[in-house]
Amino acid sequence: MRVVYILWLREVKKYLRSRTQMIASLGSPLMYLGVLGFGLGPVFRRAGEGDYLQFMAPGVVGMTVLFTSMFSGIALLWDRQFGFLKETLVAPVPRIWIMAGRTLGGATVATLQGLLIFAVSLVAGFRPLGFAALPSALFVMILTAVVFSALGTVLGSSLKDMQGFQLVMNFLVMPIFFLSGALYPLANLPKVLAALTRIDPLTYGVDGMRGALIGVTHFGVALDVLALAGVAALLLCAGAWRFSKIEI
Amino acid sequence: MIRVENLVKRFGDVTAVDDVSFEVRRGEVFAFLGPNGAGKTTTIKMLTTLLRPTGGRLEFDGLDPVAERDEVRRRFGVVFQDPSLDQELTAWENMEIHGVLYGVPRRERRERAEELLKLFELWERRGALVKTFSGGMRRRLEIARGLLHTPKVLFLDEPTLGLDPQSRNQMWAHVKKLNESDGVTVFLTTHYMDEAERVADRIAIIDHGRIVATGSARELKEQTGADSLEGAFLALTGTTIRDEAPTAADGMRQMARMWRGSGR
Numbered sequence: 131m132r133v134v135y136i137l138w139l140r141e142v143k144k145y146l147r148s149r150t151q152m153i154a155s156l157g158s159p160l161m162y163l164g165v166l167g168f169g170l171g172p173v174f175r176r177a178g179e180g181d182y183l184q185f186m187a188p189g190v191v192g193m194t195v196l197f198t199s200m201f202s203g204i205a206l207l208w209d210r211q212f213g214f215l216k217e218t219l220v221a222p223v224p225r226i227w228i229m230a231g232r233t234l235g236g237a238t239v240a241t242l243q244g245l246l247i248f249a250v251s252l253v254a255g256f257r258p259l260g261f262a263a264l265p266s267a268l269f270v271m272i273l274t275a276v277v278f279s280a281l282g283t284v285l286g287s288s289l290k291d292m293q294g295f296q297l298v299m300n301f302l303v304m305p306i307f308f309l310s311g312a313l314y315p316l317a318n319l320p321k322v323l324a325a326l327t328r329i330d331p332l333t334y335g336v337d338g339m340r341g342a343l344i345g346v347t348h349f350g351v352a353l354d355v356l357a358l359a360g361v362a363a364l365l366l367c368a369g370a371w372r373f374s375k376i377e378i
Numbered sequence: 379m380i381r382v383e384n385l386v387k388r389f390g391d392v393t394a395v396d397d398v399s400f401e402v403r404r405g406e407v408f409a410f411l412g413p414n415g416a417g418k419t420t421t422i423k424m425l426t427t428l429l430r431p432t433g434g435r436l437e438f439d440g441l442d443p444v445a446e447r448d449e450v451r452r453r454f455g456v457v458f459q460d461p462s463l464d465q466e467l468t469a470w471e472n473m474e475i476h477g478v479l480y481g482v483p484r485r486e487r488r489e490r491a492e493e494l495l496k497l498f499e500l501w502e503r504r505g506a507l508v509k510t511f512s513g514g515m516r517r518r519l520e521i522a523r524g525l526l527h528t529p530k531v532l533f534l535d536e537p538t539l540g541l542d543p544q545s546r547n548q549m550w551a552h553v554k555k556l557n558e559s560d561g562v563t564v565f566l567t568t569h570y571m572d573e574a575e576r577v578a579d580r581i582a583i584i585d586h587g588r589i590v591a592t593g594s595a596r597e598l599k600e601q602t603g604a605d606s607l608e609g610a611f612l613a614l615t616g617t618t619i620r621d622e623a624p625t626a627a628d629g630m631r632q633m634a635r636m637w638r639g640s641g642r
Contacts, residue, residue, distance in 0.1 A: 136478045144466045214464040217523075220426055221479035222451035378428055 133223050134231040141202065141235025145242065152246070155198065159190045159247045163254050166313065179315060185346070187248075187256040188267075188339040189312025192274060195244040196310075196332055199275050200303055202236030203282015207289050216378055229283060229373040233366070236279035237272065244271050258343040266351065267342035273358040274335030280365035281331075287372035305330075312336045316348040331361045379404045379531060379563050380425065385434035387420050394420040396587035397434070402531075402565055407557055409578035410567040411611070417587040418567035419459060422535050425565070426456050439530060452480065455524030456533040461516060465509040469500055469519050472508060473526055480527035487526070494522040498552055514545025521553065525562070532556075534566040538573060550577050575607045585615045 145152070167183040174182035209215040218228045245268075258264070285298055309323070310332035319327065327333045338354030341347030347354070380402040387395040395417040402408045410418045423429040424436065427443045427450055436443050443450045463472050473495070477487035495501040498518040508516060517537060524532055534553070538546040554577065556562050568574050574581050575595040582592040591598055591614050595607050602613040 132478050136475055140464065140467065140471075140475060143471075144464075147466065212460050214462055216458055216460075217462040217464075217476065218479060220428060220451060220456060221476075222448035222481070223479055378423075 133221075133227045134234070137218070137228060137231025138235040138238065141232065142238055142242075145239040152243070155194075155243060156247070156250065158197075159194050160250065162190050162193065162313075163187065163251055167254070183251075183255055184257065184344055185315070185340070186313060187251040187254075188343050189310070189336050190251065191244050191247050191271065192310060192312050192332055192336040192339060193307050194247040195240045195271060195274050195335065196278050196303065196307060198243040199236050199240035199278035200282045200285075200298075202239060203233070203279055203284075203286045204289075204295055204298065206232070206283065206286030207292065207295060210286075210376065210378055215376075219376065219378060225374050225376075226370050229370050233276070233279045233283050233369060236282060237275040240275035240279060241268075241272050244275065259345055263342050267339050270335060270338035270342060270351070270355065270358065273338075273355065273362055274332065276362045277331050277335070277358055277365060280362060280369045283369035284365060284372050287369070287376050306332050309333070310336050311348070331358065334358050334361075379439060380565065381435075381437040382421075382425075383435040385421065385424065385436065386432045387417075387424060387429065388432045394587055395424070395431075398584070398587070398589050399434075400582050400589060400592055402563060403580075404530075405557070405561045405563055406579040407554075407564040407566070407577055409574040409581045410565075410584055411569065411571070411574045411581050412567075412584035413569055416584045418584060419535055420587075421584075422456075422533055422565070422567060426454060426533055427451055452527065453529055454531040454533055455521075455527065455529040457517070457520045457524050457535065457537050459535040459539065461520065463508045463516060463520055463523070466507060468505050468507055469495065469511070470504040472519065473504075473523055476523045476526050482527050490526055490528070491522075494525055497556075498522045512545075514541055514548065517541060517545070517549055518552065521549070525556065529562070531563045531565060534564065536567055536569070538568070538570065546573070553577070571607045571611060581607075583611060583614055590614045 163183070163186070167186055171182040174180070174185065179185065206215065219225070221228075258267070285302075289295065289298070309326050309330045311327055312332070316324070316327055316333070316337070334349065334354040334357040337348050338351050338358065341351040341354065349357075382401070383399050385395055385398045386393065398417070398421065410421065412418055420429065424431050425438065425443060427447045430444060438450045439453055441450050441453075464475070467475075470491070473491040474487070477491065482490070492501065495504055498521065500515060500519055500522065503511070503515070508519065511519065521532070521534070521537070532553075538549060541549065550573070553564060557564050566578070578595070580592065580594055581598060583590045583598070591601065591610075593601065598607060598610040598614075599605065602610040604610040604613050
């Protein structure tokens with residue numbers, strides 16, 4: 131247990147220490163909130179959907195969680211050849227502890243980063259229903275972070291080089307984001323798009339947070355939580371399996 | 379301490395280690411000398427339980443590295459060819475994590491970490507992030523860390539690669555001291571002749587995955603009638619030391635150097 135804890139602590143410590151990185155990672159969410167939020171706001175209102183900033187803020191939080199947790203998983207790739215991973219892999223401890231420490235650490239960091247963006251969106255004018263909504267939104271956020279940290283671990287353990295990383299960014303992470311309904315409502319979508327959004331785990335994360343924070347939800351928060359928990363369990367197993375296969 | 383018999387490792391149809399046998403005695407400094415790609419690192423990886431042998435027998439302090447993996451792991455410390463420190467953490471934190479991973483009790487962990495950091499002249503910098511360290515300091519820290527759990531054998535894979543001569547000398551002075559005072563067995567790989575000759579009690583010359591000769595530097599010279607280890611190496615392998623074709627890992631290594639700027 132101490133091993134899981136110290137590896138978790140390592141991730142969190144590094145995050146809290148890297149001020150520049152923290153600030154740099156505020157960039158794209160701020161742009162989405164500012165430029166898209168205010169730019170598309172009038173159109174969204176005219177279409178009778180209400181305030182766009184209210185609608186998209188949970189989506190931007192979801193995006194932040196997605197990117198941060200995927201990055202920490204994929205950092206494995208780098209760590210494996212030139213970093214700390216070897217040190218942990220020759221230690222006399224079961225690999226699953228190492229995987230657990232890393233993945234939970236990555237999920238914690240992603241949650242913290244999500245909370246930071248949430249705070250920023252409050253400053254930008256986002257107004258959730260009430261403080262009572264926060265715990266359930268946080269719970270959905272944590273589940274989302276676990277899902278994508280585990281997915282990051284699966285990919286980070288399976289890829290062989292940095293070219294693969296580009297591939298993952300363009301053909302997995304970006305589609306996950308754009309298909310999640312973070313930026314648009316899920317109702318009345320073309321059939322193909324609707325089907326794709328339904329297999330995207332982030333859809334449930336964003337929908338769940340939206341449900342908790344502003345009371346607008348497509349599937350219902352309960353179903354969202356169920357879907358996320360199921361996917362998380364699946365990906366954690368896959369991550370543990372892939373991680374156990376790493377050869378260095 | 380270590381006994382290797384007819385060890386073979388194949389990757390697909392490439393035979394990286396081809397029927398290698400040797401023995402490392404308790405308390406000695408044993409060197410694997412050979413060019414890049416000769417099979418040195420692959421052998422170390424098998425001895426340190428990171429790779430499974432395709433064939434042959436391994437014995438580490440009377441244990442089998444494949445079947446009794448964790449027991450074997452507790453008994454050695456290893457410094458890899460590529461750095462494996464966490465650069466975003468301090469020297470002290472790197473030591474702490476290592477201690478926890480190896481289950482060293484807190485008090486012992488702290489005492490031993492202090493002792494080793496002092497020995498390797500890093501104590502004053504224990505609170506500084508590793509990324510602010512020079513190449514020599516990082517290597518010293520890796521060695522200190524590898525010794526934290528009081529291993530019986532210390533594996534050093536090309537430990538002086540990319541270090542300036544001064545740091546190399548300093549590093550070997552420390553390792554020699556530990557070898558003599560604590561009796562730690564040292565197994566190192568290198569492709570520097572002078573280094574092998576100066577620090578190792580016995581040397582095994584390895585080329586194309588096979589051991590060509592084993593003995594002290596003097597024995598190797600006598601055996602071949604050469605007046606230097608370089609001459610002996612030439613006589614035994616028919617070539618001077620050379621670099622083989624770069625592998626994917628070398629490509630990554632180059633990229634890492636570029637990105638991190640500060641070299642290794």
